[in-house]
Amino acid sequence: MTKPIPDSVDAALALLSSGAYVADRSLATALFLSLKLGRPLFLEGEAGVGKTEIARVLSQTLDRDLIRLQCYEGLDVSSAVYEWNYAQQMVEIRMSEALGDQDRDTLERGIFSDRFLIRRPLLQALEPSANGPPVLLIDELDRTDEPFEAFLLEVLADFQITIPEIGTITAKEPPLVVITSNRTREIHDAIKRRCFYYWVDYPDAARELEILAVKAPDVPAALSAQVVAFIQKLRQEDLFKLPGVAETIDWAHALTQLDCMALDPDTINNTLGTLLKYQDDIAKIRGSEASRLLSEVQTELAIAGAA
């Protein structure tokens, strides 16, 4: 029995929050449309804002299999779609030779048949599954190259794959496709046109606090407030790589492990490595800059507390 897909934006929002994903209504709208109209959801955004997580939550809450295709430069059909099992095929040829009972056509049909097909993620996603159509996550599409993108067009438009020796395989029920991109290059419009697009932004302070409450419930509330306020300040700075939500959660966990109840300059300096991943950025923030941001945060929180 497959779980039904949500039938309204509110249901989509509820689905995400039942999977411990704090989402904006805008994201829920895009997700709902993609589920309802059977088109891929194209998520773009900086690293660490929770793009991949959406697919994971979707598969969990809907009880579907998650099939993940990690993209890289030079990704080709034999590692993304299918491959023939050559060793077995050769054994088969040898066997039929020994028996001497098959003509050429039968042999050819036998060799290039389902039995010898090794299924890679894209083909797996088109096959029927007991849990209903799976969630297909095509992760970091920007890492692959244009030829593979062009190949994806057929898959995404009609949910079918053509294997020359067998024919065209079409999905009876299309999978739920989530594509993510870090935008290290622009994905071709032809792909985007077939998807619902959503830019996943850094969350605002209130949203980030909610996320922290869900993802790191053992962090004291006062510390969470400071952490979020500090990171929101940090995102205003001119840094090479801004900290994402993933970094916020990591940092909050790290501070809890260190039994830290409130931020102080020393702790910030010592744990800055969980937030910033470039030496230049760390050098820029460490020390006086961190103290300045912290005192700003403390003042603002004090004012908010007094009000």
Place this chain on the structure above:
Amino acid sequence: MTAQAPGDSGGRLPENIMHFGRVLRAAGLPVGPGTVLEAIRAVAAVGIGNRTDFYWALHAVFVNRRDQRELFDQAFHIFWRNPRILERMMSLMLPQLQSDADEQQADDIATRIAQALAADQNKDQVEEKAAEELEFDSAMTWSQSEVLRQKDFEKMTTEEVDAARLAMRRLKLPILAMPTRRYRPDKSGARADMRASLRAALRTGGDIIPLKFRKRQTRNPPLIVLCDISGSMERYSRMLLHFLHAVTSDRDRVHTFLFGTRLTNVTRYLRYKDIDVALAKIADEVEDWSGGTRIGHCLHTFNSDWSRRVLSQGAVVLLITDGLDRDAGAGLRIETDRLHRSCRRLIWLNPLLRYDGFEPKSQGIRALLPYVDDFRPVHNLESLMHLTDILSAPGLRRHPGMSKWLEAAA
């Protein structure tokens, strides 16, 4: 679901969505009939009870790049607020005319939508519109804070220059091709192509399996050109644009940036087949022609805004500048270091090298030198042709000749 289905419940809504799509298209978004149909379906799926949902449903369909968000946002709020769009928009825009310089971009966008909407207006409003168009003009005549000059390319024509340009256009830039993870059938390949072998075997009935081979494909890495267009580089950068145009149309994955006091991405313009069109577009776009140079500042912009987008696949970077920096090398060291670490090779082309007695004395040059992998002249056709040899030769990342320059700069 068919395209007609939503129309049953929507009344005039599908029509309005179509008009909205046309406004977006006129404002520059790539909106086709298919997109509009998709939007109608999306709205039908989401329902029109909630303005936020309606907004994001249309957003999910019409927007497919981050930079289109602003345009969409403004168009949405203008279009779906009031049927008598133009008047309302005027009242929206007028206060902005007196606003800060920060708002200029928003004004520009609003102006684009204003023009898109104006083209769509009913005829009975034409007169009214004509009267108010003056207001739009005033929004567009924003005075630039920098003194930036428009340049005419036609003033540089002499016969020699023409001949040189022609030669330049024929130049190819064979950057050393790098192996990829893809293969293609090749008789002299080193690896067995099992799939082709088995198919060939079946053709003969499976008695023998003739081995077929395949070979690793190679591909040119991306090429990024950062070209200085300041006053001191003027003569060279103009000539080099011809060269860059030839390179851009010769191969894929070439990105060109021009910089003086600010960085401009001109890749799109160089893709015009006709060089004159391309140069005219660039002249319109680039505003800091023949001004000063702020290399550090421009490299910083490149590093933070572009490097992750264009340097991701092992790019080779050509930095064309004389290294004479108005900011006296401020911040240059850090930024060049970052650039050098993000690319496969950083090659510096400097026209000043044409002087035999050139010595790396200026602060800008001394800041750049430790981080470049090769240092070459670029002042005549010969040096450009020589460049093709450097780029296509396999070898160490850092050219051995660099040590001489590093000593001189130390």
